Amino acid sequence: MKILSMQSWVAFGHVGNAAAIFPLQRLGAEVLAIHTVQFSNHTGYGDWTGQVFTGDHLHDLARGLAARGALSLDAALSGYLGDAGVGRAILDIVAQARAASPAMLYCCDPVMGDTGRGLFVHPDIPPLLLDHAAPAADIMTPNQFELEQMTGISCHSRAELLRAISSLQDRMRRDGPRLVLVTSVRTGETADDTVELVAASPEASFLLKTPRLPLNANGAGDLIAALFLFHVASGDRSGAALRHALECAGSATWAVLARTASAGSAELCLVAAQDEIVSPTSRYDARSL
Numbered sequence: 640m641k642i643l644s645m646q647s648w649v650a651f652g653h654v655g656n657a658a659a660i661f662p663l664q665r666l667g668a669e670v671l672a673i674h675t676v677q678f679s680n681h682t683g684y685g686d687w688t689g690q691v692f693t694g695d696h697l698h699d700l701a702r703g704l705a706a707r708g709a710l711s712l713d714a715a716l717s718g719y720l721g722d723a724g725v726g727r728a729i730l731d732i733v734a735q736a737r738a739a740s741p742a743m744l745y746c747c748d749p750v751m752g753d754t755g756r757g758l759f760v761h762p763d764i765p766p767l768l769l770d771h772a773a774p775a776a777d778i779m780t781p782n783q784f785e786l787e788q789m790t791g792i793s794c795h796s797r798a799e800l801l802r803a804i805s806s807l808q809d810r811m812r813r814d815g816p817r818l819v820l821v822t823s824v825r826t827g828e829t830a831d832d833t834v835e836l837v838a839a840s841p842e843a844s845f846l847l848k849t850p851r852l853p854l855n856a857n858g859a860g861d862l863i864a865a866l867f868l869f870h871v872a873s874g875d876r877s878g879a880a881l882r883h884a885l886e887c888a889g890s891a892t893w894a895v896l897a898r899t900a901s902a903g904s905a906e907l908c909l910v911a912a913q914d915e916i917v918s919p920t921s922r923y924d925a926r927s928l
């Protein structure tokens with residue numbers, strides 16, 4: 640499987656492409672990577688060095704990939720956009736890759752904020768994600784805060800969450816499977832010691848519960864988006880395959896986080912827990928909603 644991942648790079652630690660590339664490779668994917676920034680470390684540390692790349696830089700790399708015939712892909716993945724120019728370049732590259740491989744799946748992680756921190760992207764980014772990225776996306780992986788922002792629906796109950804998912808699906812690519820994975824779900828039905836994930840197609844939806852771990856890990860959303868895309872792209876397009884992708888991605892992410900928590904590490908223990916990415920020791924089962 641060939642996957643193009645367009646995200647941040649950090650020299651130290653694991654967010655963005657540094658949370659996605661190795662897990663995808665460990666699962667057996669051939670990964671092409673375009674970095675949207677190269678920083679010393681993730682921005683959660685408060686200070687960092689490095690550079691933000693431009694849309695022109697991304698276009699330049701895509702030209703080189705096209706010259707190699709390398710834009711024939713099974714899937715493309717994007718995460719944190721940095722600025723609107725980078726976002727537009729990513730969407731151009733997705734369109735170019737889709738022209739070369741019409742069955743390609745594009746997974747957009749619409750990074751814009753989360754509960755507690757609120758919106759943390761430039762005001763240009765939410766409209767770009769909603770009006771331009773969603774209509775090109777086959778899969779979207781918002782956290783609950785991002786889903787609420789994009790749809791204007793507050794998810795106090797699972798019924799409201801499903802309504803918000805359906806509203807987002809209405810904006811996604813018509814000819815695609817319109818799959819949504821919502822991370823960090825917390826409704827009135829969520830127990831305090833539990834973390835919930837919901838994955839839905841227009842036909843079926845599934846809920847996965849895992850225990851809540853005592854950590855706040857940067858890069859968990861980037862990791863789960865990459866794993867979910869890999870498992871969706873590896874399956875057929877059935878409801879059973881969607882449920883399987885949710886279970887594989889949710890269980891592997893939980894296992895990496897559990898290892899990270901027990902090591903007391905500030906960064907995801909992706910290398911130490913690499914076997915868990917392929918065969919998680921605790922397997923969580925999803926149920927239909």
Ligand SMILES: Nc1ncnc2c1ncn2[C@@H]1O[C@H](COP(=O)(O)OP(=O)(O)O)[C@@H](O)[C@H]1O
Nearest residue numbers: 753782822823834850851852854859860863892
């Ligand atoms: N403290 C935690 N305990 C258990 N699972 C967690 C925890 N933090 C994150 N996760 C898992 O990682 C997923 C993605 O994390 P999330 O914080 O939603 O990502 P994002 O960085 O996109 O906001 C969550 O839905 C959950 O499955």
Ligand SMILES: Cc1ncc(COP(=O)(O)O)c(C=O)c1O
Nearest residue numbers: 647654655681682719857858859
């Ligand atoms: C530069 C940078 N810093 C930090 C993060 C981590 O974000 P989060 O805390 O939402 O996982 C990302 C995610 O892609 C990033 O690109």
